[in-house]
Amino acid sequence: MNIALLANPTAGKGRRAALLPAVVERLAEGGAAVELLEAGTQEEAREQAREAVRRCDALVAMGGDGTVHLGLQAVAGTGVPFGIVPGGTGNDFAVRLGLPTDPLEAAAAIRQGRTRQIDLARLEGGDGTTAWFGAVLAAGFDAFVNERANRMRWPKGPQRYNRAIVEELLALRPRRYTMSLDGTETTFDSVLVAVGNTESYGGGFRIVPGADPTDGLLDVVVAEPLSRLTLMRLRPKVLKGTHVHDRRVSTHRVRTVALAAEGVTAYADGERICPLPVTITCVPGALTLLG
Incomplete structure (x- = not known):
């Protein structure tokens, strides 16, 4: 071998x-x-x-x-x-x-x-970008934090990310999104949108709890416009996945998601992918996993 x-x-x-x-x-x-x-x-x-x-x-x-x-x-x-x-x-x-x-x-x-088949998400961007991801795509507050942190040269390490969170909180404002879930289109204002093949990102934040990488579907979480204080109060709940019980948070389970918004860059698996719009499709069994 x-x-x-x-x-x-x-x-x-x-x-x-x-x-x-x-x-x-x-x-x-x-x-x-x-x-x-x-x-x-x-x-x-x-x-x-x-x-x-x-x-x-x-x-x-x-x-x-x-x-x-x-x-x-x-x-x-x-x-x-x-x-x-x-x-x-x-x-x-x-x-x-x-x-x-x-x-x-x-x-x-x-x-x-030993091997098993795992679903992956395939992304196609409006700029021609194509990419696969296994965990979560962020297209809201957390994507903005990543984008800001990547532009910073100081401080180094985790403190750079913490500073980016504070600065993004100060700049927090809802964005206008257009989203199509398996062909059904809606338009809404939001501060947080995430699409998951598996549950978590950022070292254990269960942003899309219940996401199953073997069910042939993607899980989508959307938070309506929130104040800075409310967003920070919800953030600890994401570690347990209980934020989805808040009335201001909606969840969906679909095969294909199309997402568009001005000035939003998508991050997937923690990596910068491309600006919106993007179309994301679950591809069942796309990965043959060892172990």
Whole structure:
């Protein structure tokens, strides 16, 4: 068996980078050949992963949700088995799939060779962008926070994200959205819109509780215009998924979502994708998951 390993040693602040040789050794048990993909840029890594899928028996991603997202672009819809060795801070996709969070245990589970089919979401943007995602697409407050944090050069680390939250709260205003759910179109004002294949993002925030990556459907959560104080009071409830019981929050379960709004950039699996409009479709069984 030939395994290509896409590893990001900087994921999770580099805390698990030292485990990379042991992960390679664990994956190679039983005589498998493990090829470590080396790339200097994200685009190089994306191309190497796609090339590896054409010649290898499996692709394994070691890193956080961003590394997994990159790997999904290469394997989605190909039938080539995909393994995940969690190495990030949140690891939302792996956790919601019930995979081991310990890297060595995850590598051992991959070597057992068991596979299962998992749904993925396929996105098409109005600007021609196409992408796959496994966890959650954000197109509201949390997307704006990510966008602001990515523009900042100071402070470093988690404090940059915290500062972005505060600044976005101060700038908070509803946006006008047009959304089509399986062909039924509505227009509304909102501060938060999320589309999920699995439940959580941001390290355990269960923004779309109950999302099942094997049911062939996407879960959609929409919050009506909220004050800054109300939004912050709801945020802790997202950790438990109980925010959906608030009368100002609506949920939907559909096959296809089309979403448009001025000045909104979509983020999926924590990665910047493209400006709205986008059309998102659940593709049943698009991922052959190892472990």
